[in-house]
Amino acid sequence: MSGPRPVVLSGPSGAGKSTLLKRLMKEYEGVFGFSVSHTTRNPRPGEEDGKGLNCLPMLLGATLLPVADVLSSVTSEDYHFVTKEKMQEGIDKDEFIENAEFSGNMYGTSKSSIEDVQAQNLICILDVDIQGVRNIKKTDLNPIYISIQPPSMEILEKRLRDRQTETEDSLQKRLEAARIDMELSKEPGVFDIVIVNDDLEEAYEKLKSVLIEEIEKVQDAQK
Numbered sequence: 117m118s119g120p121r122p123v124v125l126s127g128p129s130g131a132g133k134s135t136l137l138k139r140l141m142k143e144y145e146g147v148f149g150f151s152v153s154h155t156t157r158n159p160r161p162g163e164e165d166g167k168g169l170n171c172l173p174m175l176l177g178a179t180l181l182p183v184a185d186v187l188s189s190v191t192s193e194d195y196h197f198v199t200k201e202k203m204q205e206g207i208d209k210d211e212f213i214e215n216a217e218f219s220g221n222m223y224g225t226s227k228s229s230i231e232d233v234q235a236q237n238l239i240c241i242l243d244v245d246i247q248g249v250r251n252i253k254k255t256d257l258n259p260i261y262i263s264i265q266p267p268s269m270e271i272l273e274k275r276l277r278d279r280q281t282e283t284e285d286s287l288q289k290r291l292e293a294a295r296i297d298m299e300l301s302k303e304p305g306v307f308d309i310v311i312v313n314d315d316l317e318e319a320y321e322k323l324k325s326v327l328i329e330e331i332e333k334v335q336d337a338q339k
């Protein structure tokens with residue numbers, strides 16, 4: 117029996133993808149697994165190098181925590197932070213199902229990041245930009261495509277400034293990318309659903325309603 121369908125979450129930087137993702141993974145512990153991407157950008161305060169499932173054996177080896185407890189320790193914004201050389205080496209070795217340049221840095225989803233999650237029969241969640249969406253459509257991953265959009269460019273800019281993670285230069289690059297993303301997300305057939313993240317509660321309920329069928333499949337299989 118094939119496992120649950122993966123989920124691709126996409127949308128402008130600052131739209132609320134990580135906020136929604138963290139909430140989903142907390143409410144449904146042991147149902148989702150995050151596909152830990154590789155990136156050349158520097159870690160933000162509080163971000164640690166890939167605590168993803170790749171290290172699950174070590175974590176379990178060191179402790180006797182049930183798998184569900186260990187899985188829930190995977191946060192939704194970790195990355196494998198690597199140099200450009202390391203990233204290029206992985207690309208040359210065909211280790212990525214897709215990779216892209218975004219706001220001056222490289223990002224990519226390795227095949228092993230997805231396999232690690234699917235081996236646990238969990239819903240694999242990927243957080244990628246619009247280029248990643250287009251490239252994943254050329255593969256046989258067959259995920260549910262969800263776009264998270266801000267209510268407006270003005271609100272997006274305010275949220276990014278309030279988050280205090282960007283230099284003025286990276287902020288402007290991200291806003292420019294957001295204008296393109298917001299246009300492309302309107303194209304029919306690209307996303308299964310586009311959620312405007314205005315009121316967070318409403319956006320979260322909409323996200324859950326799209327995924328509840330896959331969530332219940334995993335919960336039933338775990339009984």
Ligand SMILES: Nc1nc2c(ncn2[C@@H]2O[C@H](COP(=O)(O)OP(=O)(O)O)[C@@H](O)[C@H]2O)c(=O)[nH]1
Pocket residue numbers: 126127128129130134153154157214215216218223224225243244245246247248249
């Ligand atoms: N194509 C692709 N995009 C990614 C990947 N990982 C993250 N991204 C995207 O890169 C952009 C920047 O991510 P990040 O630097 O974490 O900023 P944030 O989205 O504002 O938190 C976001 O749009 C992510 O969706 C990946 O593996 N592949």
Ligand SMILES: Nc1ncnc2c1ncn2[C@@H]1O[C@H](COP(=O)(O)OP(=O)(O)O)[C@@H](O)[C@H]1O
Pocket residue numbers: 127128129130131132133134135136275276278279313314315316317319
């Ligand atoms: N619905 C919302 N209303 C107000 N602020 C929000 C909302 N959703 C997210 N935020 C805030 O906006 C900023 C960007 O959210 P984040 O989840 O980091 O976006 P992304 O992962 O898409 O870059 C964060 O500071 C977050 O707390």
